[in-house]
Structures are given as C-alpha cells and as structure tokens.
Amino acid sequence: MKLVVQVKLLPTPEQASALKATLSACNRAATHASHVAFVKRLKDRNGLQKEVYADLKACFGLSAQPAVRVVKKVVDAYTALKASLQAGRLGPTTSKRYHRAVGRPVAFRPEAAQPFDDRCLSWQYDAHTVSIWTVDGRMKGLRFACSPDQFKTLVEHRKGESDLVQRAGTWFLVATCDIPEPEVYEPVDWVGVDRGIVNLATTSDGTNYQGRRLGRYRRWQARKRTELQKKNTRSATRRLACRAQKENRHAAHVNHQISKEIVSVAQRTGRGVAVEELGGIRERVRLRRDQRGALSSWPFHQLGQHLAYKAKKAGVPFLEVDARHTSQRCPRCGHTERANRPGRDHFHCRRCGLAGPADVIAGVNVRDRARSAWVFVTAPAPSL
Numbered sequence: 249m250k251l252v253v254q255v256k257l258l259p260t261p262e263q264a265s266a267l268k269a270t271l272s273a274c275n276r277a278a279t280h281a282s283h284v285a286f287v288k289r290l291k292d293r294n295g296l297q298k299e300v301y302a303d304l305k306a307c308f309g310l311s312a313q314p315a316v317r318v319v320k321k322v323v324d325a326y327t328a329l330k331a332s333l334q335a336g337r338l339g340p341t342t343s344k345r346y347h348r349a350v351g352r353p354v355a356f357r358p359e360a361a362q363p364f365d366d367r368c369l370s371w372q373y374d375a376h377t378v379s380i381w382t383v384d385g386r387m388k389g390l391r392f393a394c395s396p397d398q399f400k401t402l403v404e405h406r407k408g409e410s411d412l413v414q415r416a417g418t419w420f421l422v423a424t425c426d427i428p429e430p431e432v433y434e435p436v437d438w439v440g441v442d443r444g445i446v447n448l449a450t451t452s453d454g455t456n457y458q459g460r461r462l463g464r465y466r467r468w469q470a471r472k473r474t475e476l477q478k479k480n481t482r483s484a485t486r487r488l489a490c491r492a493q494k495e496n497r498h499a500a501h502v503n504h505q506i507s508k509e510i511v512s513v514a515q516r517t518g519r520g521v522a523v524e525e526l527g528g529i530r531e532r533v534r535l536r537r538d539q540r541g542a543l544s545s546w547p548f549h550q551l552g553q554h555l556a557y558k559a560k561k562a563g564v565p566f567l568e569v570d571a572r573h574t575s576q577r578c579p580r581c582g583h584t585e586r587a588n589r590p591g592r593d594h595f596h597c598r599r600c601g602l603a604g605p606a607d608v609i610a611g612v613n614v615r616d617r618a619r620s621a622w623v624f625v626t627a628p629a630p631s632l
Contacts, residue, residue, distance in 0.1 A: 249429050249560055253402050255394040257378075257419035263390055267419055270382040271412060274318055275356040277308040281322045286353030293323045309383045313367045317409075321363060325354045361411040361422070369410055369421075373403050378421065380412070392421065401425050416490065430563035435520035435622070438567075440615030441510060441555065442574065442607050443524065443548045446592065449506050450607035452615040453513075457506045462499060469495050499547045507554035511564055520565030522618030523552055524574060524610075569617040575610040578602050 259267060281300045290296040297319045304315040329349060332338055339345045368381040379388045394402065405425040413420045440452035448459040469491060476484040476491075514521045526548055552568075559566040577584040578597035589595050595606040602609075 249427050249557070251401070251405075251425050251427055251557075251561075253394065253398045253406070253423045253425055255392045255398065255402070255421050255423065257421060258391040258393060259419055263387060264419065266382040266384045266387055267380075267412065268414070269384065271360075271362055271414060272358045273308050273310065273383050274314060274362040275358050275360050277304045277310055277315070277318045278322050278325075278356040278360075279353075280304070280308070281319055282325065282353045282355065285322055285326065291323065291326050293319060296323060311368075311381060313365065314381060317363050317365065317368065321356075322354070325356075329354060359414050361413045363409040363411050365409050371402075371406070373399075401427070415493075427561065429560060432563050432565050433518065435514075435565045436518045438520045438522045438565075438615045438618040438622070439510060439514045439517075440611040440613070440618060441521060441523045442610035442614060443526065443551060444607060447607050448502070448547075449510065449551065450605075450611050451510060451513075452608070452611035454605075454608050455510075455513075456605075456607065462502055465498060466495065500550060503547055503551045503554050507551060507558050510555060511558040511562055514559070514564050515562050520567065520618065520622070521555055521559050522567045522569055522614050522621075523555060524571035524614055525568040526552070526571055565622070567618045567621055569614055569621055574613040574617075575606055577613050579609060579612045579616055 257267075281296060281304065284300050285291060285296050288299065290299060297316065300319065301315055304310050304318060305312070310318065333346070333349065338349050364380060370379045372378065375389075376391060376393070377388075378390050378392060379386060380390060381387075402423055402425065405427050406423050407426040408424040410421050410423040413422055438452075442450045444450070444459070446459055446463075447456055448462065449457040473488060473491060476488050510521060513519075556566050558564075573584045575595070576586055576588050578588060578595075578600060580602045581597065581600040583597055583599040585598055588597050589606050591606075593606055594603070595609040596603045
C-alpha cells in the first residue's frame with residue numbers, strides 16, 4: 249500500500265529563495281504547457297512533450313528531467329479534470345461551473361506543488377539532508393526534520409516521486425512510501441461503527457466518540473469567518489484561507505485519533521471493522537437551511553478513509569455494509585419501523601420492547617450485517 253510521509257525542510261534564506269524561484273518557474277512552465285495542450289488538444293504525454301519540451305528548457309530555465317516532470321504534471325491535471333467531469337463533481341453539463349472548467353486551460357498557482365523524481369532529488373539519510381535541483385543549480389545539504397516513526401518509514405519504504413510544497417512560508421517534501429501489506433486475518437467477530445454528526449462514531453461495543461467539541465470549534469470558526477468576511481480586505485482574505493486550512497487539519501486530527509483507537513481495539517481482539525456505506529448521502533437527504541452547514545462539514549468520508557487505510561496497514565478486515573434502516577431495525581427481532589426511534593438518542597422496538605441508545609443499536613446492526621457479508625465474501629466460488 250502507498251502512504252505519504254511529510255518532512256519539513258529547514259532551508260537558509262538563500263536556499264529558500266532558490267526553492268521559491270524553482271517552484272515559480274516550474275508552475276509558469278506548467279501553465280504554458282497547459283495552454284498548449286488545451287489549444288492543440290494534446291492530452292497524451294508523448295505528444296505534449298514533443299510540442300513543448302524545447303520551449304520549457306529554453307524559455308523557463310528548466311533542465312531535461314524537470315521539464316519532463318512538468319509535462320507529466322500537466323497531463324495528470326487534465327486526467328483528474330476528466331475524471332471529475334465524468335463523476336459529476338463539477339455539476340451537470342449545463343451548469344456554469346462545468347462550462348468554466350472545460351472552457352479554459354488548467355492554470356497552476358505560482359506556489360503549487362512540484363513533483364521531483366530520483367534524478368532531481370536525492371536523500372542523504374545519515375546527514376538528514378537532501379540534494380535537490382533548482383533553477384540556480386543543484387542545491388546540496390538542504391536539511392530536513394521529521395518524527396522518528398516517519399524517518400523509519402522514509403528510510404525503509406520510500407519509493408517514487410516526492411513533491412516540493414510551500415505552505416505559509418514553510419517548506420515541505422511529501423515523499424511516497426510503498427509499504428508491504430500484511431495478510432488479513434480471519435476475524436472472530438466484527439466491530440460495527442455507526443457514523444454521525446452529533447456522535448462522530450459509535451461502536452457496537454458501546455464506545456461513543458462525541459462530536460460536541462468539534463462542533464463548538466466549527467461554530468467558533470464560523471463566527472470568526474463572518475467577522476473577517478465583513479472586513480473585505482486582502483489581509484482578511486489571507487487569514488480566511490489560513491483559518492480554513494487550520495479547521496481542516498483539526499478535523500483530520502480528530503478523525504485520526506478516532507480511527508486509530510477503533511482499529512487498535514479490533515486488532516487486539518482479533519475482530520474486523522465494519523462501517524455503513526454512506527456514499528451519496530448529501531444528495532439523498534433534504535434538510536432545513538440551518539442544518540445544511542453541519543451536513544456539508546460532516547467529515548464522515550474522511551473518517552471512513554482513515555479507518556480503511558489504518559485497517560489495511562494493520563491487516564485488520566474492513567467492510568462497508570448497506571446503511572439502510574440501521575437506526576430503525578431491531579437487532580433482536582428484526583422489526584423495522586421509523587417509530588422504533590422516537591428521538592435522536594433513543595431506540596425502542598415496538599414489537600419486542602428492546603431499548604437502548606440509538607447509535608449503539610445502529611452499530612450492532614452494522615456488526616450483524618458484516619457477519620453475513622463476510623460469509624458471502626469468503627465463500628468459495630461455485631464450480632462450473
């Protein structure tokens with residue numbers, strides 16, 4: 249499986265200036281190549297490289313391999329745009345957003361990330377330094393810092409490209425690591441996980457990860473965002489962008505903590521992890537206006553991704569099961585009715601009288617569906 253390790257670069261002022269000039273030159277070159285690709289309808293790598301390779305070297309000061317990386321970045325950008333259009337993430341074909349996306353070439357910000365391969369970037373692990381190509385020549389002895397766990401992963405499993413990134417004046421290298429996947433064991437049972445807004449996650453064991461703190465934090469950020477938007481200055485716009493990134497990092501940190509604990513419990517007890525399949529839920533439900541912000545900021549998809557990759561990394565079985573009626577079905581008698589859940593927090597079966605916390609009941613239903621689904625997944629294929 250592929251993971252990324254982010255290391256912080258510690259450049260001197262002169263090195264930082266060279267890195268900034270390199271990033272700017274690569275992105276200006278990428279914007280030029282994107283314009284050529286759009287006008288001449290060149291979306292394949294070889295065709296675009298034949299068209300722009302000489303210009304990238306002569307006009308933008310790029311060496312041979314960085315020019316090749318720039319062409320690859322442009323081709324990947326158009327591939328990602330095509331996938332987004334086909335998946336409907338940019339709206340229907342009649343929408344303004346769709347026409348803006350297809351009606352002009354892809355543009356690259358001056359500080360957009362730039363990929364480097366092993367011909368442009370080499371790592372000196374013993375000295376904690378890297379050697380990287382810049383428009384001012386090869387830069388050697390550029391120091392980096394990371395945690396011991398990240399350093400171990402970097403030394404043992406780094407493979408492929410690394411991206412040079414600048415965020416708020418700080419420089420990073422994001423390295424791709426190819427980690428061998430452990431064999432998935434046969435689970436003795438399952439941990440069912442119900443995801444929600446008030447309670448971010450509730451397991452079939454009764455463990456509850458509340459979202460009140462994250463909700464308060466988001467409401468506080470929303471008030472600050474409103475104050476900054478009223479100022480309508482360039483400084484306020486910059487601070488809004490920084491606050492948005494900070495809020496996203498905070499939500500990701502919370503999801504990392506929750507998913508790490510759930511997977512650790514499952515691994516320790518020899519069980520698998522099962523979650524509801526919630527794809528398309530934002531399009532299926534209709535909410536009041538005051539509820540739309542909470543739903544749009546609900547990080548359920550990210551939590552599911554964290555659970556999936558952490559389970560895969562630990563060799564823990566992971567399943568997504570049907571989410572229909574998990575909060576309305578009685579796990580004891582199977583009776584399904586909307587009236588079984590008279591309130592958000594409580595479940596009470598109208599047939600057999602089973603009662604309990606609604607989110608725990610939903611987690612139990614997810615666990616039970618995972619038991620049935622796993623038998624079907626692991627069943628041998630019928631012989632012809």
